[in-house]
Amino acid sequence: MTRNFAAWPIILLLTVLSLPLFVMYLFLLVDTFSNTAPGSLLPNEFTLEHWRFLIDPTITGDVWKPTLTTFLFASSMMVIVVSVSATAGYALSRLALPFRRFVLSGIMVMHAFPSVTLIIGVFLVLQFAGLYNSLTGVILVKASLMLPFGIWIMKGFYDAVPWEIEMAGVQDGASRFTVWRRIILPQVKPGLLSLALFAFIDGWSEYMLPRILAPSSDFEVLSMYLNTVSDPNSSTYNFNIFKSVGLFYTLPVLALFVLFQNRLMNIFGGGTKG
Amino acid sequence: MRTSSPYRANLLGLAFMTPAMVLLLGFFFLPVVLTSVFAFTNMSTATGISGGSYVVTGNLLRSLTDEGLDAKTIKALRQSSYIIDQAGLEKARTAGVDAKFITEIGERLKDRSFTSSSAFERELKTLPSRPTRVRDLKIAASAFEQSVLNVRYASRGEMEAALSHMLENPPQGAVEQIATASYTGWTWTTENFKNLVIAPDTWRIVGNTVFYVVLTLAFNVLVGLFLAITTFYLPSAGSGFFSILWLLPRITPVVLYAVMWKWFTWEDGFVFNIAQDLGLPAFNYMKGSVASAWTVVILVNGFVGASFGMILFSGALKAIPVQQLWASEVDGASRWQQIRYIILPHMRWPILFVTSYQTLSLLSSYEQIWLTTNGGPGSTTTVWALEAFKTALNNYTGNLQYGLGAAMALILVAVGLVLSIVYLRLFRFDEMMSKPKIEF
Numbered sequence A: 001m002t003r004n005f006a007a008w009p010i011i012l013l014l015t016v017l018s019l020p021l022f023v024m025y026l027f028l029l030v031d032t033f034s035n036t037a038p039g040s041l042l043p044n045e046f047t048l049e050h051w052r053f054l055i056d057p058t059i060t061g062d063v064w065k066p067t068l069t070t071f072l073f074a075s076s077m078m079v080i081v082v083s084v085s086a087t088a089g090y091a092l093s094r095l096a097l098p099f100r101r102f103v104l105s106g107i108m109v110m111h112a113f114p115s116v117t118l119i120i121g122v123f124l125v126l127q128f129a130g131l132y133n134s135l136t137g138v139i140l141v142k143a144s145l146m147l148p149f150g151i152w153i154m155k156g157f158y159d160a161v162p163w164e165i166e167m168a169g170v171q172d173g174a175s176r177f178t179v180w181r182r183i184i185l186p187q188v189k190p191g192l193l194s195l196a197l198f199a200f201i202d203g204w205s206e207y208m209l210p211r212i213l214a215p216s217s218d219f220e221v222l223s224m225y226l227n228t229v230s231d232p233n234s235s236t237y238n239f240n241i242f243k244s245v246g247l248f249y250t251l252p253v254l255a256l257f258v259l260f261q262n263r264l265m266n267i268f269g270g271g272t273k274g
Numbered sequence B: 001m002r003t004s005s006p007y008r009a010n011l012l013g014l015a016f017m018t019p020a021m022v023l024l025l026g027f028f029f030l031p032v033v034l035t036s037v038f039a040f041t042n043m044s045t046a047t048g049i050s051g052g053s054y055v056v057t058g059n060l061l062r063s064l065t066d067e068g069l070d071a072k073t074i075k076a077l078r079q080s081s082y083i084i085d086q087a088g089l090e091k092a093r094t095a096g097v098d099a100k101f102i103t104e105i106g107e108r109l110k111d112r113s114f115t116s117s118s119a120f121e122r123e124l125k126t127l128p129s130r131p132t133r134v135r136d137l138k139i140a141a142s143a144f145e146q147s148v149l150n151v152r153y154a155s156r157g158e159m160e161a162a163l164s165h166m167l168e169n170p171p172q173g174a175v176e177q178i179a180t181a182s183y184t185g186w187t188w189t190t191e192n193f194k195n196l197v198i199a200p201d202t203w204r205i206v207g208n209t210v211f212y213v214v215l216t217l218a219f220n221v222l223v224g225l226f227l228a229i230t231t232f233y234l235p236s237a238g239s240g241f242f243s244i245l246w247l248l249p250r251i252t253p254v255v256l257y258a259v260m261w262k263w264f265t266w267e268d269g270f271v272f273n274i275a276q277d278l279g280l281p282a283f284n285y286m287k288g289s290v291a292s293a294w295t296v297v298i299l300v301n302g303f304v305g306a307s308f309g310m311i312l313f314s315g316a317l318k319a320i321p322v323q324q325l326w327a328s329e330v331d332g333a334s335r336w337q338q339i340r341y342i343i344l345p346h347m348r349w350p351i352l353f354v355t356s357y358q359t360l361s362l363l364s365s366y367e368q369i370w371l372t373t374n375g376g377p378g379s380t381t382t383v384w385a386l387e388a389f390k391t392a393l394n395n396y397t398g399n400l401q402y403g404l405g406a407a408m409a410l411i412l413v414a415v416g417l418v419l420s421i422v423y424l425r426l427f428r429f430d431e432m433m434s435k436p437k438i439e440f
Helices: A008-031 A049-054 A064-094 A100-112 A115-129 A135-159 A163-171 A176-187 A189-205 A208-213 A222-229 A239-259 A261-271 B006-038 B058-066 B071-078 B086-094 B099-109 B117-125 B134-142 B156-166 B174-181 B191-198 B200-233 B236-251 B254-265 B270-278 B290-318 B322-330 B335-346 B348-364 B367-371 B384-393 B402-426
Strands: B081-083
Touching: A008 A239, A008 B200, A008 B236, A008 B254, A008 B270, A008 B290, A049 A239, A064 A100, A064 A135, A064 A176, A064 A189, A064 A222, A064 B006, A100 A135, A100 B006, A100 B402, A115 A135, A115 A208, A115 B006, A115 B384, A115 B402, A135 A189, A135 A208, A135 B006, A163 A176, A176 A189, A189 A239, A189 A261, A208 A222, A222 A239, A222 B254, A239 A261, A239 B236, A239 B254, B006 B402, B058 B071, B058 B174, B071 B156, B071 B174, B086 B099, B099 B134, B117 B134, B156 B174, B191 B200, B191 B402, B200 B236, B200 B290, B200 B335, B200 B348, B200 B384, B236 B290, B254 B270, B254 B290, B254 B367, B290 B335, B290 B348, B290 B367, B322 B335, B335 B348, B348 B384, B348 B402, B367 B384, B384 B402
Parallel strands: none
Antiparallel strands: none
């Protein structure tokens, strides 16, 4: 396209609009490695002291236990979401099920439906099931709330696999299960990977469910840990330290995003889940 | 195509669907049902969740007096009586009372009852093997004490039996009235909805919600559209930088995102320091004034949502046949004319989609508000979803009103259901429904 316009006014406008974001993320990085004199905006010395919380549990409490818990939480939720979506997505995409249309529209409604409004009902379910205040309960809830999205995504990937492949397998005498396991599943590997990544990141970032559904349990995930550290009323309150903790907490997410940007954008765009 | 039995495939379908169905029923369907059921109860921390018991307390007697229960009955309920029965004898035995004394009580006073402790103790003192110490006598006496006051009964029947036992000739219907009032568990009621309609706060919160949704949505759509169009025209290095920057809030975990906004707007934060240097009013912008709190709330949510619009609009922009843009340039169209007459008409459906989708998620979202202003100052930035959540699950007084919260959530659930069905009707629903091509 020709450049029949000047780019700089647009860039200026964009910059002004993006300034809050830019400042926040820039200082998030800079402040963790530097000290700033009180009342001043710009840092005046380089230091690594804000990262000492990694080795010194007296500063903000042990950070590695919540990290491990968060990892367990995110990965078990990921396993549930991926395996259940992989099977249910296939069944809905390819198998002649009774009530298929009904189930499919139900899942679509659930996918569009804002699941946070169910939190009170979920709380009651966990109370009755005796899973309140337990890690298992939170994992099950988190995975279930993500299922409509996962099933929907996987169904999309299965839909894109040509029928001919499946028919050829069936012609050769393989059962539908074998066809799925040996022929179809390798075809949707990109979908499984994207969903797994997305589920892991989502689980890693989750704050509300553990906080509400397991408030007095003995496990703590990193998001709760960070919120405690960054409470203005706490004794260890310090902008630089909570930024270090925050950056530490977010690094895996950022790394995954940078590495798999295209796959994730695919899901952001195709999944269209806010 | 029929190469194996239709049975196996159905079994496979069943096996493949069951885990998903169980989880969805348990954590989607059941919560919806429970929300709608418990919206019609007065369930709270005080009543407990799994049903209650029957207790007559001092407070209850006072409120029963106010309700006009006759004074004689109230007095009788306050008193304790002493009845010599098998249960009392057992209790005395476990309390360590002398066995001979117990046998004597059982033989001589069996089935008698006394209305005061002094009368009972006087009677006990006449027995030959009475204990010498007054304290032992009182222990023995207390084993036979019976009172309904502050005693927990598991069922209504037990409570009524105890009441009938205690009251001689109670007035018509009194036993039933007391038993009903003494129930500590939750009961069915439509009060929640009535109270919601009457309370002036409700309408303020509705106003807040509308204000919040409309402004945030406008920010999301307009900024998203602006970002998509400008990054479309910019050289790819610049547009890449801005797209990544605007995607960051979406990827950043919500706690960290909220904390960064705190740093930005809090006392001694970034804006605070700049304002101080410039001599502008510097205060805690997140909680200091209503206008600044609203600005923060809308920006916090707007910056997250804008990237959603940006991604979708960018995708739609790339789908516009580029020949149309070239042709318009040949005809001498300016950029503005290109945007106005080519790009925006193509954006009609994406804009509608983002608008309806974001309306739904903004109506129900409260995580960011909860973590930043927490609805304050006062309750000026409290929206419906946040209020429902706080009422039911998170408040400082400690009495969580599950029933009222569920009623508030039920309204959101209903709105959410209707809106999601409407927008599924609007967007590409039927094309998703194509039938399987292998018939087993």
